[in-house]
Amino acid sequence: MSWFQTVVTLRPRPRGFHLVTDELVGQASYLRSVDSVDSVGGMGGVRIGLWHGFIQHTSASLSINENADPSVRTDLERWTRESIPDGARYFAHDAEGDDDMPAHVKASLFGAGVLIPIRDGHLQLGTWQGIYLGEHREHGGSRNVVVTVMGE
Amino acid sequence: MSWFQTVVTLRPRPRGFHLVTDELVGQASYLRSVDSVDSVGGMGGVRIGLWHGFIQHTSASLSINENADPSVRTDLERWTRESIPDGARYFAHDAEGDDDMPAHVKASLFGAGVLIPIRDGHLQLGTWQGIYLGEHREHGGSRNVVVTVMGE
Amino acid sequence: MSWFQTVVTLRPRPRGFHLVTDELVGQASYLRSVDSVDSVGGMGGVRIGLWHGFIQHTSASLSINENADPSVRTDLERWTRESIPDGARYFAHDAEGDDDMPAHVKASLFGAGVLIPIRDGHLQLGTWQGIYLGEHREHGGSRNVVVTVMGE
Numbered sequence A, B, C: 001m002s003w004f005q006t007v008v009t010l011r012p013r014p015r016g017f018h019l020v021t022d023e024l025v026g027q028a029s030y031l032r033s034v035d036s037v038d039s040v041g042g043m044g045g046v047r048i049g050l051w052h053g054f055i056q057h058t059s060a061s062l063s064i065n066e067n068a069d070p071s072v073r074t075d076l077e078r079w080t081r082e083s084i085p086d087g088a089r090y091f092a093h094d095a096e097g098d099d100d101m102p103a104h105v106k107a108s109l110f111g112a113g114v115l116i117p118i119r120d121g122h123l124q125l126g127t128w129q130g131i132y133l134g135e136h137r138e139h140g141g142s143r144n145v146v147v148t149v150m151g152e
Helices: A020-025 A030-037 A070-081 A102-111 B023-026 B029-036 B070-085 B101-108 C019-026 C028-036 C072-084 C100-110
Strands: A003-010 A015-018 A048-055 A060-066 A115-117 A128-134 A143-151 B001-010 B018-019 B048-056 B060-066 B113-119 B128-136 B143-151 C004-012 C018-019 C049-057 C058-068 C115-117 C129-135 C143-151
Touching: A003 A020, A003 B001, A003 C049, A015 A070, A015 A143, A020 B029, A048 A060, A048 B001, A048 B143, A048 C115, A060 A070, A060 A115, A060 B101, A070 A128, A070 B101, A102 B101, A102 C058, A102 C100, A115 B113, A115 B143, A143 C049, A143 C115, B001 B023, B001 B128, B018 B070, B023 B070, B023 B128, B048 B060, B048 C004, B048 C018, B048 C143, B060 B070, B060 B101, B060 C100, B070 B128, B070 C100, B101 B128, B101 C100, B113 C004, B113 C049, B113 C072, B113 C115, B113 C143, C018 C072, C019 C129, C049 C072, C058 C072, C058 C115, C072 C129, C100 C129
Parallel strands: none
Antiparallel strands: A003 A143, A015 A128, A048 A115, A048 A143, A060 A128, B001 B143, B018 B128, B048 B113, B048 B143, B060 B128, C004 C143, C018 C129, C049 C115, C049 C143, C058 C129
């Protein structure tokens, strides 16, 4: 059994949904760190396990969706703006602007974390799956994701 | 500590929500496979643990909801169709039809996975809880779920 | 590697969102129980790990959101009532009242569980993050949450 944990800082992005699989997993420097812990090498040493990403913010989200056509990301943002409208009459919490409270709603709806199975050192994402950062603020800045890997 | 992982293929189902607890857990052949790994027998050998199901698709979902009255499933689909409408004017991604982009929205909203505690070999679902497959396409076909069991 | 599991019963609360981090984590009596298992003391003995909370009900939810301004909780409830309206014409499942079926929709949307990383005995929540109970019934009563801690 081995455990590994690190924090990956995602660079600032504009409001909307962004494909961050490579940044969180594929090119992450922690894979090299795991090397030193696990002689088989990185996640490559994990025969069966789980990969967990947890975003430490309440106005951004992580979820799983399509990794191919960018229009899925723009359409997802369109539905989100339509259904959780900026400056809705029933929102009182607007100290940081019209995008403040809608961002909190989206954080709870889309969720703060994703948990993905590992097999023989590889994430078991489906062919068309990737990890989406939902950036729900106009100027959210950089975002911290705690990555935990466990397995045998 | 023991880990077990397999892929369960759910048979094709019509669009809507479906109770798949038995198919994923109760009658799953991997329980027999675990037998051979764990002398106490199946998940029965797990005193404390977690059961994870992860669907490898971006137009279907897994979530937890009521296992009794089928009208919960039909009403959940009604809300979903009302709130994420097929062919909405703001969707550009429609290469596969009017149900294409709404299915992606639902995948991120309802989520790709469920994580359920295990105690003394049994899933700790509440009395009224079951696992729902959300089939969000008209003709989604069979769906693969990676099942990971970990525990001691 | 150590595992710990218990059930925390949350006292009855009115319909809406409630911050329950302390009740689930901070003051939980199970930390003392873990003491007896783990000589380093409570979750303090977990160098790297995960904390999982799972609510055993289909008309309540757990999610992560802001731990400071209470207006985030009231506004989240406002959006939720607006978007999943009591007694909507398309709901057939109303045996227990107009809040019955909307509560089920919210259970699947907000989710039954949260998974939070642990580092050196402390939950790795962001500065502004807490755990929200979504009580989606007018008279939901007390709610059971299965807490599982795993780590090394």
